[in-house]
Amino acid sequence: MTETLKIAIAGLGTVGASTIKLLQAEPTHGGSGRNIEVVAVSARDRTRERGVDLSGARWFDDPVEMAGCDADVFVELIGGAGGAALASVEAALTSGKAVVTANKALLAEHGMRLVGMAEGANVPLLYEAAVAGAIPAIRTVRDGLAGVPISSVLGIMNGTCNYILTRMEAEGIGFDECLADAQRLGYAEADPTFDVDGFDTAHKLAILASIAFTTEIDAGAMNIEGIRGIEPADIAAAAELGFRIKLLGIATMTEDGVDQRVHPTMVPRGSALAETSGVTNAVSIRGEAFTELVLSGPGAGGMATASAVVSDLTDLARGLAPRPLGRPASSLLPFRKPQAGGHRGAFYVRLPIADRAGAFAALAKNMAAEGISLEQIVQKTPHRPEHLPPLDQQTVVLVTYPTDESALNRALAAIEAEGIVVRKPHVIRIAQTL
Known part of the structure; x- marks a missing residue:
């Protein structure tokens, strides 16, 4: 040496x-x-x-x-x-x-x-x-929890998205205005696609999931949805329901394989992820031997990311050389993506529908046909000045009890086929506990 x-x-x-x-x-x-x-x-x-x-x-x-x-x-x-x-x-x-x-x-x-x-x-x-800038997420999963069965890794892994969602909630402003501010402040790139459409989070999640579940890396086997569709009405509805909206990367070990997803999620207020604001990142690791381990800190920026680079260089200076994925690549399991059913849980659905007789009955009929029970159904009527004519559409918000995502998708497709939906329904998963 x-x-x-x-x-x-x-x-x-x-x-x-x-x-x-x-x-x-x-x-x-x-x-x-x-x-x-x-x-x-x-x-x-x-x-x-x-x-x-x-x-x-x-x-x-x-x-x-x-x-x-x-x-x-x-x-x-x-x-x-x-x-x-x-x-x-x-x-x-x-x-x-x-x-x-x-x-x-x-x-x-x-x-x-x-x-x-x-x-x-x-x-x-x-x-x-x-992954996650200054947060030692890789070495925690690879080295600190080596040999400990992990059931899930999830978290807020993109500071740009978290900054935008935090600002939208705090100031009641729309996505486009907030994105423009993030670009002006240097939190978002001139082309923000990689961040706001979820691909950055997906790449990080795929790497973490490989180490956590000893499988090959497969970023392509992932459902990805970004935050462009989030509107102030969704932020307000989440607050009324006791949630905050966060873009989460979630990888879970199931009997059929590893379920990897990136999408906006309503998370309970008071949880560690809900309280992670601004450009801060947070990674939650859960396993059989412990309930939850949460790592939080700056997930981007020059010095934060550089500190992680220097940490790796320091390991090399000490003569430490861990295997890249924690074990020989030849011993990793082939990645398997669950096929049946998709995600199961509660959902928030925003439906802009035509203001005509029978619309609500069509909603209820198609949801019931898929065995979906509704916890809440609320009609949101926007305020209109008296001198303006009434709108010919209304926004209906549904909150479901836990159901299969595939069943919800079938019900929404049937509702759209009825011709009562003015724009495509917007769906956000609800995490009842975190």
């Missing part, structure tokens, strides 16, 4: 620059007795001011070329599932270098192949920063 751990960093955006700042502020980390030195860097723009001293590092325009330099560790902070990120990580593993990455999209799409490459080359592949 050499005295200095030499690292090469590909990608000098917010996370890359923050990682260098942390390393330069304290070169010897975690009592390892080894300096961690940045000997090479790669980024698209050499002229950009990043607020860090790069004078001692060799510059590479091509990260793939840098993967062959004399560094001990290749740190990939480029982002994206393919392109330079994938090519440079593959080159680093092929050359026998340890790899540290914060790239959840890369791992969700190519993780099994990259893990196989790392194991074949007998080099570490570490990625604590890929």
